Amino acid sequence: MASHAVVFEPTPANSRGPGLHRFANPGRFLRLSEALLPWLAAAAILLGSAGLIWGAFFAPPDWQQGQAARIMYVHVPAAWLALSGYVALALCSAASLVWRHPLADLAAAEIGPVGAAFAAICLLSGSLWGRPMWGAWWVWDARLTSMLLLFFLYLGHIALVRAFDDPTRGYRAGAILALIGVVDLPIIHFSVVWWNTLHQGNSISLFAAPSIYISMLWPLILATLGYSAGFAAIVLARLRAAVLERRIASLLLAEAARAEHASFAAAPAPAR
Amino acid sequence: MTRKRRRLIVLLACLAGLGTATGLALSAFSSSIVFFVTPTDLATRPPADARLVRLGGLVQQGSVQHALADGHPLVRFRVTDGHDSILVSFSGILPGLFREGQGVVVQGRLAPGGTFEADQVLARHDSAYMPKALVEALKKRGLWNPSAGPPPPPATWDTMRIPTKSGG
Amino acid sequence: MNPLPFILAAYAIALVVPATLGFAARARMRRAERRLRAIDPPSARRLRARARP
Numbered sequence: 001m002a003s004h005a006v007v008f009e010p011t012p013a014n015s016r017g018p019g020l021h022r023f024a025n026p027g028r029f030l031r032l033s034e035a036l037l038p039w040l041a042a043a044a045i046l047l048g049s050a051g052l053i054w055g056a057f058f059a060p061p062d063w064q065q066g067q068a069a070r071i072m073y074v075h076v077p078a079a080w081l082a083l084s085g086y087v088a089l090a091l092c093s094a095a096s097l098v099w100r101h102p103l104a105d106l107a108a109a110e111i112g113p114v115g116a117a118f119a120a121i122c123l124l125s126g127s128l129w130g131r132p133m134w135g136a137w138w139v140w141d142a143r144l145t146s147m148l149l150l151f152f153l154y155l156g157h158i159a160l161v162r163a164f165d166d167p168t169r170g171y172r173a174g175a176i177l178a179l180i181g182v183v184d185l186p187i188i189h190f191s192v193v194w195w196n197t198l199h200q201g202n203s204i205s206l207f208a209a210p211s212i213y214i215s216m217l218w219p220l221i222l223a224t225l226g227y228s229a230g231f232a233a234i235v236l237a238r239l240r241a242a243v244l245e246r247r248i249a250s251l252l253l254a255e256a257a258r259a260e261h262a263s264f265a266a267a268p269a270p271a272r
Numbered sequence: 273m274t275r276k277r278r279r280l281i282v283l284l285a286c287l288a289g290l291g292t293a294t295g296l297a298l299s300a301f302s303s304s305i306v307f308f309v310t311p312t313d314l315a316t317r318p319p320a321d322a323r324l325v326r327l328g329g330l331v332q333q334g335s336v337q338h339a340l341a342d343g344h345p346l347v348r349f350r351v352t353d354g355h356d357s358i359l360v361s362f363s364g365i366l367p368g369l370f371r372e373g374q375g376v377v378v379q380g381r382l383a384p385g386g387t388f389e390a391d392q393v394l395a396r397h398d399s400a401y402m403p404k405a406l407v408e409a410l411k412k413r414g415l416w417n418p419s420a421g422p423p424p425p426p427a428t429w430d431t432m433r434i435p436t437k438s439g440g
Numbered sequence: 441m442n443p444l445p446f447i448l449a450a451y452a453i454a455l456v457v458p459a460t461l462g463f464a465a466r467a468r469m470r471r472a473e474r475r476l477r478a479i480d481p482p483s484a485r486r487l488r489a490r491a492r493p
Binding site: 194 | 423
């Protein structure tokens with residue numbers, strides 16, 4: 001797969017390809033991400049701080065949990081992003097396995113660590129919430145265990161992608177692991193419905209009114225939007241860096257090859 | 273059929289197979305994935321030996337009794353699932369959320385006399401988040417008594433407003 | 441149990457971790473941009489583009 005490394009020129013041959021292929025063009029991605037990044041970063045800072053400040057200082061305390069319910073405003077957005085980040089990772093992996101998009105490979109490798117960090121925030125803040133409310137830092141119920149599994153899936157992906165000398169093989173193996181891990185997503189979501197758990201049920205679902213009163217729901221929505229914008233901004237910045245690093249590496253490689261070629265040509269014919 | 277389309281179909285088939293296998297495995301092991309059993313489960317299928325079990329349900333209204341045994345605080349209460357209830361005795365510090373009508377998960381053993389001797393009590397709260405004022409409003413209208421069980425569905429909250437300080 | 445330390449710790453983690461990731465990503469991106477400008481200045485790129493048929 002030597003062709004992988006050299007397609008990072010501004011206008012590769014497949015740039016006029018149909019459908020989504022247009023967005024998988026690294027040159028176009030670099031332009032698009034440069035325009036998008038400041039907006040995403042600003043949205044992350046504004047919405048995120050608005051949601052967290054509202055949640056920490058102005059939202060009413062919960063009737064039964066009191067002030068401790070404020071941990072919800074950091075716990076729930078982190079959980080939501082750990083899950084949706086994994087969906088993005090799985091989509092990139094599918095694009096990598098089926099359409100062999102080099103940009104999808106790089107994106108999967110950059111999403112992994114960010115998703116792992118948000119899963120860790122979810123687990124740690126949940127633990128800090130569980131101790132004062134439930135009376136335990138950790139229990140092995142289905143929701144907590146499946147979320148821990150998601151964290152380990154992220155860690156496994158991070159390690160696997162970087163474990164091979166040939167990066168293409170690493171990307172392939174990582175993509176397969178990421179797609180196998182997709183079965184954990186419905187388990188996490190429905191664990192509180194299918195089995196009895198210590199963790200409470202889902203407060204927000206598609207088909208029912210949320211069981212969070214409106215004055216506590218708004219800061220949660222703002223914080224979630226802010227965290228989402230932040231996740232997207234971090235991944236885009238990392239992906240931009242990765243694409244540029246690739247381009248630097250291929251330029252240096254071409255330079256070295258040219259220099260070698262020139263030195264061969266300039267060298268006098270070997271004596272008999 | 274192009275190679276890309278073939279790879280897509282193979283991938284989808286693999287995912288479908290994997291999903292089915294996981295679903296079957298989970299439903300087969302469902303009874304060991306549950307975190308706790310209900311009083312009804314324990315009454316119909318009592319554990320053969322004095323093994324450690326976790327029992328979950330609501331603290332029955334009016335059943336909490338505090339006492340002192342050998343200088344240690346001892347609390348007795350009934351855990352109910354609305355159908356059956358089991359007497360629990362526990363000596364130790366209760367979680368802050370513990371109250372009548374609250375969900376709890378108690379870990380311990382079923383003693384021969386039928387009392388559940390707990391060595392850990394965990395509080396289980398439901399997924400409803402609301403300010404105190406809304407609870408007061410619901411109580412005043414007779415729509416919910418918090419010590420009797422979980423709150424009414426949130427669709428009924430929307431029709432009411434939290435009374436302001438001037439009343440109303 | 442006073443929940444304040446738990447709330448503070450949770451907010452601290454939730455602020456510090458994303459902020460660290462964000463700053464690290466930005467630094468890595470700026471570094472790569474600078475490096476690319478150094479070995480492949482825009483003038484050279486324009487020249488290459490003109491040479492291409």
